[in-house]
Protein backbone atom coordinates (compact mmCIF):
# COMPACT_ATOMS: atom_id res chain seq x y z
CA UNK A 1 0.00 0.00 0.00
CA UNK A 2 1.25 3.51 -0.87
CA UNK A 3 1.76 5.89 2.04
CA UNK A 4 0.33 9.02 0.46
CA UNK A 5 -2.76 10.11 -1.37
CA UNK A 6 -3.32 10.78 -5.08
CA UNK A 7 -3.92 14.31 -6.37
CA UNK A 8 -7.39 15.11 -7.67
CA UNK A 9 -7.42 18.14 -9.97
CA UNK A 10 -10.74 19.61 -11.01
CA UNK A 11 -11.22 22.08 -13.87
CA UNK A 12 -14.19 24.18 -14.95
CA UNK A 13 -13.89 23.34 -18.64
CA UNK A 14 -12.16 21.17 -21.25
CA UNK A 15 -9.75 23.97 -22.16
CA UNK A 16 -8.28 24.44 -18.67
CA UNK A 17 -8.11 20.67 -18.14
CA UNK A 18 -6.21 20.26 -21.42
CA UNK A 19 -3.76 23.03 -20.50
CA UNK A 20 -2.90 21.41 -17.17
CA UNK A 21 -2.70 17.95 -18.69
CA UNK A 22 -0.24 19.37 -21.25
CA UNK A 23 2.00 20.83 -18.51
CA UNK A 24 1.87 17.56 -16.60
CA UNK A 25 2.64 15.30 -19.59
CA UNK A 26 5.42 17.55 -20.88
CA UNK A 27 6.87 17.75 -17.36
CA UNK A 28 7.02 13.93 -17.33
CA UNK A 29 8.51 13.98 -20.86
CA UNK A 30 11.23 16.47 -19.92
CA UNK A 31 12.23 14.61 -16.76
CA UNK A 32 12.38 11.30 -18.65
CA UNK A 33 14.37 12.70 -21.57
CA UNK A 34 16.88 14.30 -19.19
CA UNK A 35 17.15 11.05 -17.26
CA UNK A 36 17.40 8.48 -20.06
CA UNK A 37 16.90 10.23 -23.40
CA UNK A 38 13.57 8.50 -24.05
CA UNK A 39 9.99 8.98 -22.85
CA UNK A 40 8.16 5.67 -22.41
CA UNK A 41 4.44 6.21 -22.11
CA UNK A 42 1.41 3.90 -22.20
CA UNK A 43 -1.88 5.28 -23.48
CA UNK A 44 -5.49 4.13 -23.05
CA UNK A 45 -8.45 4.22 -25.41
CA UNK A 46 -11.96 5.47 -24.69
CA UNK A 47 -12.23 9.21 -24.08
CA UNK A 48 -8.51 9.66 -23.31
CA UNK A 49 -7.01 10.09 -26.84
CA UNK A 50 -9.20 13.09 -27.75
CA UNK A 51 -8.39 14.91 -24.47
CA UNK A 52 -4.71 14.10 -24.90
CA UNK A 53 -4.76 15.40 -28.47
CA UNK A 54 -6.45 18.61 -27.34
CA UNK A 55 -3.66 19.02 -24.77
CA UNK A 56 -0.68 18.21 -26.99
CA UNK A 57 -1.75 19.67 -30.33
CA UNK A 58 -2.60 23.08 -28.88
CA UNK A 59 -0.16 25.88 -29.67
CA UNK A 60 2.30 26.14 -26.79
CA UNK A 61 4.30 29.01 -25.37
CA UNK A 62 7.27 28.17 -27.60
CA UNK A 63 9.51 27.57 -24.58
CA UNK A 64 11.68 24.47 -24.53
CA UNK A 65 9.84 22.95 -21.57
CA UNK A 66 6.46 23.45 -23.26
CA UNK A 67 7.45 21.67 -26.49
CA UNK A 68 6.47 18.07 -27.26
CA UNK A 69 9.50 16.07 -28.42
CA UNK A 70 7.72 13.19 -30.10
CA UNK A 71 10.95 11.83 -31.55
CA UNK A 72 11.80 10.83 -27.96
CA UNK A 73 8.46 9.13 -27.32
CA UNK A 74 7.98 5.35 -27.20
CA UNK A 75 4.19 4.90 -27.15
CA UNK A 76 2.72 1.66 -25.79
CA UNK A 77 -0.90 0.73 -25.11
CA UNK A 78 -2.37 0.31 -21.64
CA UNK A 79 -5.00 -1.93 -23.17
CA UNK A 80 -6.32 -2.97 -26.53
CA UNK A 81 -9.21 -4.85 -28.02
CA UNK A 82 -8.36 -8.05 -29.97
CA UNK A 83 -9.41 -6.56 -33.30
CA UNK A 84 -7.46 -5.43 -36.40
CA UNK A 85 -5.67 -2.11 -35.98
CA UNK A 86 -7.99 -0.40 -38.49
CA UNK A 87 -11.15 -1.65 -36.74
CA UNK A 88 -13.43 0.98 -35.23
CA UNK A 89 -13.01 -0.67 -31.78
CA UNK A 90 -9.20 -0.45 -31.89
CA UNK A 91 -7.57 1.79 -29.29
CA UNK A 92 -4.59 2.15 -31.66
CA UNK A 93 -6.88 3.43 -34.42
CA UNK A 94 -8.43 5.92 -32.00
CA UNK A 95 -5.04 7.30 -30.98
CA UNK A 96 -3.91 7.40 -34.61
CA UNK A 97 -7.00 9.31 -35.74
CA UNK A 98 -7.02 11.72 -32.79
CA UNK A 99 -3.31 12.36 -32.28
CA UNK A 100 -0.68 10.44 -34.23
CA UNK A 101 -1.84 11.53 -37.70
CA UNK A 102 -1.96 15.17 -36.58
CA UNK A 103 1.50 15.60 -35.06
CA UNK A 104 3.28 18.47 -36.86
CA UNK A 105 6.34 17.26 -38.79
CA UNK A 106 8.71 19.56 -36.87
CA UNK A 107 7.80 17.85 -33.55
CA UNK A 108 9.24 14.50 -34.64
CA UNK A 109 7.72 11.05 -35.06
CA UNK A 110 7.09 8.80 -32.05
CA UNK A 111 7.93 5.12 -32.07
CA UNK A 112 4.55 3.43 -31.66
CA UNK A 113 4.17 -0.11 -30.31
CA UNK A 114 0.65 -1.29 -31.18
CA UNK A 115 -0.91 -4.50 -29.86
CA UNK A 116 -1.49 -6.01 -33.28
CA UNK A 117 -4.11 -8.79 -33.37
CA UNK A 118 -2.99 -9.71 -36.90
CA UNK A 119 0.17 -11.20 -35.35
CA UNK A 120 -1.71 -13.77 -33.32
CA UNK A 121 -4.23 -16.54 -33.74
CA UNK A 122 -7.76 -15.05 -33.74
CA UNK A 123 -9.00 -17.50 -31.14
CA UNK A 124 -6.11 -17.07 -28.75
CA UNK A 125 -5.81 -13.66 -27.05
CA UNK A 126 -3.20 -15.23 -24.73
CA UNK A 127 -0.83 -15.47 -27.69
CA UNK A 128 -1.35 -11.76 -28.33
CA UNK A 129 -0.70 -10.94 -24.65
CA UNK A 130 2.49 -13.05 -24.71
CA UNK A 131 3.70 -11.29 -27.87
CA UNK A 132 3.14 -7.87 -26.32
CA UNK A 133 4.90 -8.87 -23.12
CA UNK A 134 7.89 -9.90 -25.27
CA UNK A 135 7.71 -6.50 -26.99
CA UNK A 136 7.82 -4.79 -23.58
CA UNK A 137 10.71 -6.99 -22.49
CA UNK A 138 12.68 -5.97 -25.60
CA UNK A 139 12.00 -2.29 -24.87
CA UNK A 140 12.50 -2.25 -21.10
CA UNK A 141 14.80 -5.08 -20.18
CA UNK A 142 18.35 -3.96 -20.83
CA UNK A 143 19.28 -6.75 -18.43
CA UNK A 144 17.52 -10.11 -18.03
CA UNK A 145 16.78 -9.29 -14.41
CA UNK A 146 14.12 -6.62 -14.98
CA UNK A 147 11.15 -7.72 -12.87
CA UNK A 148 8.65 -5.14 -14.04
CA UNK A 149 8.80 -2.45 -16.72
CA UNK A 150 9.02 1.11 -15.41
CA UNK A 151 6.93 3.38 -17.62
CA UNK A 152 7.67 7.09 -17.32
CA UNK A 153 3.94 7.73 -17.56
CA UNK A 154 0.75 5.70 -17.91
CA UNK A 155 -2.32 7.60 -19.11
CA UNK A 156 -5.59 6.04 -18.00
CA UNK A 157 -9.32 6.45 -18.37
CA UNK A 158 -11.90 5.38 -15.81
CA UNK A 159 -15.12 3.75 -16.99
CA UNK A 160 -18.47 4.49 -15.31
CA UNK A 161 -18.11 1.08 -13.57
CA UNK A 162 -14.64 1.99 -12.21
CA UNK A 163 -12.68 -0.12 -14.71
CA UNK A 164 -9.37 1.10 -16.05
CA UNK A 165 -7.17 -0.41 -18.76
CA UNK A 166 -9.19 -3.60 -19.35
CA UNK A 167 -9.20 -4.38 -15.63
CA UNK A 168 -12.83 -4.75 -14.62
CA UNK A 169 -14.45 -4.77 -11.16
CA UNK A 170 -14.37 -8.19 -9.50
CA UNK A 171 -12.44 -9.78 -12.38
CA UNK A 172 -9.83 -12.44 -11.60
CA UNK A 173 -7.19 -10.47 -13.55
CA UNK A 174 -7.05 -8.04 -10.63
CA UNK A 175 -5.22 -10.80 -8.73
CA UNK A 176 -2.55 -11.28 -11.44
CA UNK A 177 0.87 -10.95 -9.80
CA UNK A 178 3.40 -12.22 -12.37
CA UNK A 179 2.40 -11.39 -15.94
CA UNK A 180 3.13 -7.93 -17.38
CA UNK A 181 0.39 -8.29 -19.98
CA UNK A 182 -2.77 -10.37 -19.66
CA UNK A 183 -5.79 -11.22 -21.78
CA UNK A 184 -9.47 -11.68 -21.10
CA UNK A 185 -12.27 -13.10 -23.23
CA UNK A 186 -15.15 -12.05 -20.98
CA UNK A 187 -14.96 -8.27 -20.86
CA UNK A 188 -18.32 -6.97 -19.59
CA UNK A 189 -17.87 -4.02 -21.96
CA UNK A 190 -17.73 -5.06 -25.63
CA UNK A 191 -15.71 -6.27 -27.40
CA UNK A 192 -15.15 -9.26 -25.08
CA UNK A 193 -11.58 -10.19 -26.13
CA UNK A 194 -8.99 -7.76 -24.84
CA UNK A 195 -5.36 -7.37 -23.84
CA UNK A 196 -4.32 -5.30 -20.84
CA UNK A 197 -1.35 -4.24 -18.77
CA UNK A 198 -1.67 -5.80 -15.33
CA UNK A 199 -2.11 -3.97 -12.02
CA UNK A 200 1.53 -4.51 -10.86
CA UNK A 201 2.82 -2.95 -14.12
CA UNK A 202 0.51 0.05 -13.86
CA UNK A 203 1.31 0.77 -10.21
CA UNK A 204 5.05 0.36 -10.89
CA UNK A 205 5.06 3.32 -13.34
CA UNK A 206 6.81 6.52 -12.25
CA UNK A 207 3.71 8.60 -12.97
CA UNK A 208 0.09 7.64 -13.52
CA UNK A 209 -2.58 10.05 -14.75
CA UNK A 210 -6.33 9.46 -15.04
CA UNK A 211 -8.60 11.63 -17.14
CA UNK A 212 -12.29 11.55 -16.14
CA UNK A 213 -14.78 14.01 -17.58
CA UNK A 214 -18.52 14.51 -17.68
CA UNK A 215 -21.43 14.02 -15.30
CA UNK A 216 -21.58 10.36 -16.33
CA UNK A 217 -18.48 9.76 -14.15
CA UNK A 218 -19.83 11.51 -11.04
CA UNK A 219 -21.28 8.46 -9.25
CA UNK A 220 -18.19 6.33 -9.76
CA UNK A 221 -15.87 9.17 -8.72
CA UNK A 222 -17.72 9.42 -5.40
CA UNK A 223 -17.32 5.68 -4.91
CA UNK A 224 -13.62 5.70 -5.80
CA UNK A 225 -12.69 8.67 -3.62
CA UNK A 226 -15.24 8.77 -0.79
CA UNK A 227 -16.86 5.37 -0.25
CA UNK A 228 -15.59 2.39 1.70
CA UNK A 229 -17.36 0.02 -0.70
CA UNK A 230 -15.47 1.53 -3.67
CA UNK A 231 -12.07 0.45 -2.34
CA UNK A 232 -11.83 -2.68 -4.51
CA UNK A 233 -12.71 -0.94 -7.77
CA UNK A 234 -9.81 -1.23 -10.25
CA UNK A 235 -9.28 2.57 -10.42
CA UNK A 236 -9.36 2.79 -6.60
CA UNK A 237 -6.81 -0.05 -6.34
CA UNK A 238 -4.41 2.03 -8.42
CA UNK A 239 -4.91 4.99 -6.03
CA UNK A 240 -4.34 2.66 -3.12
CA UNK A 241 -1.18 1.00 -4.43
CA UNK A 242 0.46 3.94 -6.23
CA UNK A 243 -0.59 6.81 -3.91
CA UNK A 244 1.05 10.13 -4.73
CA UNK A 245 2.33 8.89 -8.09
CA UNK A 246 -1.30 9.21 -9.23
CA UNK A 247 -2.88 12.42 -10.58
CA UNK A 248 -6.52 12.68 -11.65
CA UNK A 249 -7.55 15.28 -14.24
CA UNK A 250 -11.31 15.73 -13.92
CA UNK A 251 -13.81 18.39 -14.86
CA UNK A 252 -16.27 19.88 -12.37
CA UNK A 253 -19.25 17.76 -13.54
CA UNK A 254 -17.28 14.53 -12.94
CA UNK A 255 -16.37 15.44 -9.34
CA UNK A 256 -19.46 17.40 -8.32
CA UNK A 257 -20.26 16.22 -4.77
CA UNK A 258 -16.94 14.38 -4.25
CA UNK A 259 -15.73 15.17 -0.71
CA UNK A 260 -12.07 14.18 -1.28
CA UNK A 261 -9.97 17.41 -1.40
CA UNK A 262 -9.71 18.79 -4.92
CA UNK A 263 -7.07 21.07 -6.38
CA UNK A 264 -7.57 23.64 -9.10
CA UNK A 265 -3.99 23.80 -10.35
CA UNK A 266 -0.90 21.70 -10.79
Ligand SMILES: O=C1O[C@H](COP(=O)(O)O)[C@@H](O)[C@H](O)[C@H]1O
Nearest residue numbers: 044045046047048157158159165
Ligand atom coordinates in the same frame (compact mmCIF):
# COMPACT_ATOMS: atom_id res chain seq x y z
O1 LIG B 1 -12.93 0.11 -22.80
C1 LIG B 1 -12.19 0.99 -22.42
O2 LIG B 1 -12.68 1.92 -21.53
C2 LIG B 1 -11.80 2.68 -20.69
C3 LIG B 1 -12.59 3.88 -20.18
O3 LIG B 1 -13.10 4.60 -21.29
P1 LIG B 1 -13.81 6.03 -21.13
O4 LIG B 1 -14.38 6.28 -22.52
O5 LIG B 1 -14.87 5.89 -20.09
O6 LIG B 1 -12.75 7.00 -20.79
C4 LIG B 1 -10.54 3.05 -21.44
O7 LIG B 1 -9.65 3.72 -20.58
C5 LIG B 1 -9.91 1.79 -22.02
O8 LIG B 1 -8.69 2.06 -22.65
C6 LIG B 1 -10.86 1.19 -23.00
O9 LIG B 1 -10.37 0.01 -23.61
